[in-house]
Amino acid sequence: MPIIYRCGSCGETLFMFRTVGQDSFGVPTPDELFTKIGPKCPKCGKRLTRPTLNRVKVIGRVGNK
Numbered sequence: 001m002p003i004i005y006r007c008g009s010c011g012e013t014l015f016m017f018r019t020v021g022q023d024s025f026g027v028p029t030p031d032e033l034f035t036k037i038g039p040k041c042p043k044c045g046k047r048l049t050r051p052t053l054n055r056v057k058v059i060g061r062v063g064n065k
């Protein structure tokens with residue numbers, strides 16, 4: 001199941017991490033994503049805060065079928 005990080009403001013998918021057959025592969029932490037994505041949402045410009053990325057929701061089990 002993919003792990004999707006979304007902007008909590010506009011719902012833009014910021015990063016998708018597919019875990020298909022790679023359970024042991026390291027899932028990026030919010031802090032690592034902050035480094036990848038940058039300090040704000042590329043779509044709506046909402047600032048993301050480093051410690052908790054509280055504007056980003058971690059959603060699992062998307063596309064369960």
Ligand SMILES: [Zn+2]
Nearest residue numbers: 007010041044
């Ligand atoms: Zn956004």
